[in-house]
Amino acid sequence: MSAxxxxxxxxLLLILAGAANTLxxxxxxxxxxxxxSLVVLSxxxxxxxxxxxxALFGFSYGLGWFGVGISWVHVSIDQFGxxxxxxxxxxxxxxxxxxxxxxxxxxxxxxxxxxxxxxxILFTISWALAEWLRSVLLTGFPWLSLGYSQVDxxxxxxxxxxxxxxxxxxxxxxxxxxxxxxxKTSSQLSRFSLExxxxxxxxxxxxxxxxxxxxxxxxxLSVLLVQGNIKQDLRWAPEQEWxxxxxxxxxxxxxxxxxxxxxWPEAAVPMLEPxxxxxxxxxxxxxxxxxxxIVTGIIDYRQxxxxxxxxxxxxxxxxxxxNSGHYFYGHANRFSKHHLLPIGEFVPFENLLRQLAPIFDxxxxxxxxxxxxxxxLQANGYHLLPAICFEIAFPAQIRANMTADTQVLLTVSxxxxxxxxxxxxxxxxxxQMRALEFGRPVIRATNNGITATIxxxxxxxxxxxxxxxxxxxxxxxxxxxxxxxxxxxxxxxFCLSIFLILxxxxxxxxxxx
Numbered sequence: 001m002s003a004x005x006x007x008x009x010x011x012l013l014l015i016l017a018g019a020a021n022t023l024x025x026x027x028x029x030x031x032x033x034x035x036x037s038l039v040v041l042s043x044x045x046x047x048x049x050x051x052x053x054x055a056l057f058g059f060s061y062g063l064g065w066f067g068v069g070i071s072w073v074h075v076s077i078d079q080f081g082x083x084x085x086x087x088x089x090x091x092x093x094x095x096x097x098x099x100x101x102x103x104x105x106x107x108x109x110x111x112x113x114x115x116x117x118x119x120x121i122l123f124t125i126s127w128a129l130a131e132w133l134r135s136v137l138l139t140g141f142p143w144l145s146l147g148y149s150q151v152d153x154x155x156x157x158x159x160x161x162x163x164x165x166x167x168x169x170x171x172x173x174x175x176x177x178x179x180x181x182x183x184k185t186s187s188q189l190s191r192f193s194l195e196x197x198x199x200x201x202x203x204x205x206x207x208x209x210x211x212x213x214x215x216x217x218x219x220x221l222s223v224l225l226v227q228g229n230i231k232q233d234l235r236w237a238p239e240q241e242w243x244x245x246x247x248x249x250x251x252x253x254x255x256x257x258x259x260x261x262x263x264w265p266e267a268a269v270p271m272l273e274p275x276x277x278x279x280x281x282x283x284x285x286x287x288x289x290x291x292x293x294i295v296t297g298i299i300d301y302r303q304x305x306x307x308x309x310x311x312x313x314x315x316x317x318x319x320x321x322x323n324s325g326h327y328f329y330g331h332a333n334r335f336s337k338h339h340l341l342p343i344g345e346f347v348p349f350e351n352l353l354r355q356l357a358p359i360f361d362x363x364x365x366x367x368x369x370x371x372x373x374x375x376x377l378q379a380n381g382y383h384l385l386p387a388i389c390f391e392i393a394f395p396a397q398i399r400a401n402m403t404a405d406t407q408v409l410l411t412v413s414x415x416x417x418x419x420x421x422x423x424x425x426x427x428x429x430x431x432q433m434r435a436l437e438f439g440r441p442v443i444r445a446t447n448n449g450i451t452a453t454i455x456x457x458x459x460x461x462x463x464x465x466x467x468x469x470x471x472x473x474x475x476x477x478x479x480x481x482x483x484x485x486x487x488x489x490x491x492x493x494f495c496l497s498i499f500l501i502l503x504x505x506x507x508x509x510x511x512x513x
Contacts, residue, residue: 007053010044011060017041018064018103024149025069026425031153034146037061038175041107046119046179051112058107062100069144070096072423079232079419099134099141106130109501116507120176120194121500127172128497131165132490135394139342142393143426146171151432151458154205159436159458160212160483163395165490169497174198214439214456214481221382221408223453224259225445225472226251227464228268232416235447241271245279248296251471256290259473260380263445264296266388266412267310273300277329280315284325287316293379297388297412300336307368310337312377312386312412320381335377336370337388339397373400382407385440389413393430395437399489402438407478409440414447424450424466432458439483441476 017037024033041061048054073095077088109126110119135142147167150156155167162170177198228248234240248268256262269276276298287294293316301308312335318326326333377384383405391397392411411431415424428450435442436458444452449466453474464470 003049007056011056014041014044014057014060015064015067018061018066019068021065021144021146021149022069022422024146025144025422026429027422029149029152031149031155034149034171035175035178038146038172039179041103042119042123042176042179043182045107045111045123048107048111051108054111055104055108059100059104061107062103063096065103066099066144067096069426070099070423072418072421072426075419075421075423076417102130102134103127105133113501113504113508116504116511117500118180118194120173120180120198122504123176124169124173125497125500125504128165128169128493129501131168132494135396139339140394143430148426148429148433151429151436155202156436156458157205157208157212159433160214160439160485161208162493163437163485163490164433165395166485166493169493170201174202211484212439213483213486214479216456217478217480219407219478221441221476221478222258222260223443223474223476224252224255224262225443225451225453225464225474226262226264226268227446227449227451227468227470227472228265229448229467229469230270230416232414235267235270235414235416244268244270245276247469249283251469252294253286255471255473256286256292259292261382262287262292262294263410263412263443264294265445265447265451266297266414267299268296268447269298271298273298273311273313274303274329280313280327280329281325284315284327288322288325291317291380293317295377295379295384295386295410308366309370310340310367310388311335311370312388312410314377314379317380318378332375333378335374335386335388337367337391338370338372338374339391339394340367340369341390372397376401376403376406377410384408384410384443387411392427392434395434396489398434398438399486402486406440408476409434409438409442410445411442412445415450416448420467428452428460432460437483438486439479439481441478443476 017040020033020037023030041057044057045054048057074088074092077091106126110123113122131145145164145168147164150167155170158167158170177194181195226248228244228251230244248264252262283294293314295312295314298311298313299308300311314333315327316325318333377386385398385401385406387398413427415427418424428444431442431444432454435454435456439456441456442454449464451464451470451472453461453476455461455477456479462472462474464472
């Protein structure tokens with residue numbers, strides 16, 4: 001068989017291997033699959049003839065990984081983007097090809113630097129660099145990072161220590177080490193030493209639980225989450241503003257006096273905040289009289305400046321001992337979304353792109369950014385660290401906003417954009433990883449599912465069915481203490497990776513000299 005045909009067949013195999021990763025994530029949760037697919041990729045890279053061919057192999061793996069794994073994005077583009085099918089498919093192909101560049105970079109760099117360091121080390125540090133770039137370039141898209149697939153695996157015990165990215169790198173190192181056994185040019189000692197280290201790191205996982213850094217407190221939070229199930233094509237229709245607000249109120253009212261905290265999802269109040277003052281002031285009084293607090297999503301728009309923010313605001317009691325409602329327009333007990341979603345919440349090159357297609361001119365697609373660091377919300381005496389929708393996928397932002405008083409992570413979303421797809425399930429899994437990393441329970445309220453409460457071990461406690469009007473009640477156990485990851489974040493791993501890359505570059509230069 002010619003080298004060209006061999007390369008093509010290996011590329012097709014890698015597309016299938018990358019596509020198989022989708023089954024590792026929610027709702028399928030075959031958590032062992034990434035280890036196998038990464039072994040396949042590692043074997044192909046170690047037998048690649050050049051860095052260029054290695055990059056092709058990495059790109060092929062990425063095409064399968066993201067082409068199937070984020071297929072749910074096409075639902076929003078096709079149903080709400082106003083593009084013909086050929087246009088929506090082209091846009092998806094462009095997104096998938098862009099994301100596939102990052103595993104291609106990791107593959108190219110690990111092959112380029114050979115034999116400066118053992119391949120498993122090179123591949124791991126190259127993957128770390130590529131995943132860091134994927135999380136920051138063009139505002140970042142760290143979705144489907146392989147560590148998220150491990151929330152129900154033994155490796156989850158590493159999360160409070162090294163976070164999701166650390167688990168990802170552990171998977172990569174283990175897979176590359178196992179594949180290294182089949183490389184005849186490696187020394188016997190090197191091959192078995194690296195494999196032994198990988199096996200040891202995996203085997204140690206269940207023994208790490210005592211090192212998590214947090215413990216259960218005696219406190220419990222009585223929380224009610226409300227899921228209105230408003231269809232996406234009705235959310236911003238002016239005639240639906242009052243029916244939507246009254247639906248949320250009707251679902252909440254029977255349970256208002258029996259819960260310390262009530263959560264409504266992202267933009268649950270579809271009326272602009274300056275125009276919704278009568279409704280909000282009455283809701284503020286109702287929450288006060290019921291001895292509770294309500295957190296709701298709402299859009300704030302300033303006509304004078306033309307600026308808009310995707311916000312969460314607190315109504316009712318700010319402190320448990322409060323004897324008056326504290327809401328007024330512009331009050332400080334609010335959170336403004338910082339990490340905006342391209343196209344959906346802001347449009348790059350706005351003046352040009354808005355003229356091209358309806359997808360670049362969606363309702364509420366021109367928001368201003370909130371600050372990167374904002375005070376926690378205070379509701380009925382509890383301190384809540386908020387993240388709106390996509391922000392829960394950025395642990396560095398969560399860590400930057402974590403304080404000694406933070407008791408609960410709160411994330412709200414509207415996943416109606418993605419229909420009956422795997423996207424909302426993956427979104428919930430990301431929230432589970434944040435609970436594991438930071439040792440805090442997570443409250444997740446959504447418009448149409450998946451609404452859920454998650455304890456500090458990452459386990460789902462209560463869950464509302466998708467595509468239904470629902471109220472979800474829970475007595476959520478609270479925790480105290482601090483995980484090592486919440487103290488150090490990703491910095492140690494990234495610094496170590498950069499240090500090793502510099503060593504590899506120096507050794508590679510020395511070898512070639």
